[in-house]
Amino acid sequence: MKTGKVRRKTFVAREDLIDRLSEIAKQRGYSLYDTVNEVFELAIEAEATGVNLRRVVEERTILKAAREAGFILGLESLWYGMAELVYQKAKTQALKNWFEAGVWLAKRYVAGEVKDPFAAFKKDLETFTWNVPELAIEKKGKGVSVRMISPRFTESYTVLFTSFLEGALETLGYKTASKEVSRGTIRLEAFRKEADVQEQG
Numbered sequence: 025m026k027t028g029k030v031r032r033k034t035f036v037a038r039e040d041l042i043d044r045l046s047e048i049a050k051q052r053g054y055s056l057y058d059t060v061n062e063v064f065e066l067a068i069e070a071e072a073t074g075v076n077l078r079r080v081v082e083e084r085t086i087l088k089a090a091r092e093a094g095f096i097l098g099l100e101s102l103w104y105g106m107a108e109l110v111y112q113k114a115k116t117q118a119l120k121n122w123f124e125a126g127v128w129l130a131k132r133y134v135a136g137e138v139k140d141p142f143a144a145f146k147k148d149l150e151t152f153t154w155n156v157p158e159l160a161i162e163k164k165g166k167g168v169s170v171r172m173i174s175p176r177f178t179e180s181y182t183v184l185f186t187s188f189l190e191g192a193l194e195t196l197g198y199k200t201a202s203k204e205v206s207r208g209t210i211r212l213e214a215f216r217k218e219a220d221v222q223e224q225g
Contacts, residue, residue, distance in 0.1 A: 042056075045059055045060065045063070046059075086151050086152070086154075089148065089151065089152075090151075090152050093129065093132065093148065093152070094128075094129070095152060100155060100176070103181075104176075104177070104178050104181050107178070107180055107181045107184055108178055108180045108181070111180035111181075111183070111184060112180070118184060119183070119184065119187045120187075122184045122185070122187040122188040122191070123187045123188065123190060123191035124191060125188055125191065126187070126188040126189060126190065126191025126192035126193075126194075126195070127191040127192065127194065127195045129145070129192055130145055130191070130192040130193075130194075130195035130196050131195055133145050133196070134195060134196065141196055142163070142168075142196050145192060145196060146161045149161065149192075153172075155174065155176065156172060156173070156174040157173065157174060157175075158171070158172065158173040158174070159171070159172050159173075160172075166215055166216045167198075167201070167213060167214060167215040167216070168193060168198050168213070168214045168215070169212070169213055170189060170193075170210065170211070170212040170213075170214075171210070171211050171212075172185075172189075172209070172210040173208060173209050173210075174208050175208045176208070177207065177208040178207065179206070179207040182205055182206070182207055182208055182209070182210060183205055185210065186203060186205050186210050186212065189210070189212060190203075190212070190214075193212075193214050194217075197216055197217055198214035198215060198216055198217065199214055199215060199216075199217045200212060200213070200214045201213045201214055201215050
């Protein structure tokens with residue numbers, strides 16, 4: 025942090041923000057004065073270099089959430105290539121593994137302290153699939169509609185990702201009713217399993 029003789033000025037800020045910043049300063053062993061100045065310096069440096077601080081925080085939050093969810097970073101082209109190889113050599117096992125991966129991910133929301141597991145899953149999926157230009161997951165009554173379009177997906181990766189979605193949705197209580205899958209495009213309709221039982225009864 026820069027030091028030196030400076031003239032102090034008074035500024036106005038929300039009380040809740042100042043209180044929280046004061047708590048952070050104490051936790052770090054700094055004074056509120058030093059902490060406020062550090063925040064100002066970072067904001068000025070970010071502006072000078074064309075960096076959006078809010079965007080930096082959002083991206084860091086995404087990476088943290090992805091790591092906690094069991095995701096790892098990797099080259100997209102390499103990931104598609106590996107998926108293609110496994111799919112061609114052991115299609116049945118590959119589909120099973122991707123389905124189980126969807127089950128595992130969804131269980132984090134079902135078993136965790138989440139008020140709305142489906143909403144939490146939807147939010148994280150939309151966040152983690154930043155390489156997908158079009159993704160829409162919507163509830164329709166007792167059903168769910170998923171539409172995903174990504175021109176960069178290979179045909180095998182698209183099929184595997186569909187299996188992943190089906191595993192996740194099944195764990196969240198939905199059964200696939202129909203699906204249309206082609207290279208880079210997934211359209212999937214699912215309904216609540218208990219609704220299906222009632223209809224059959």
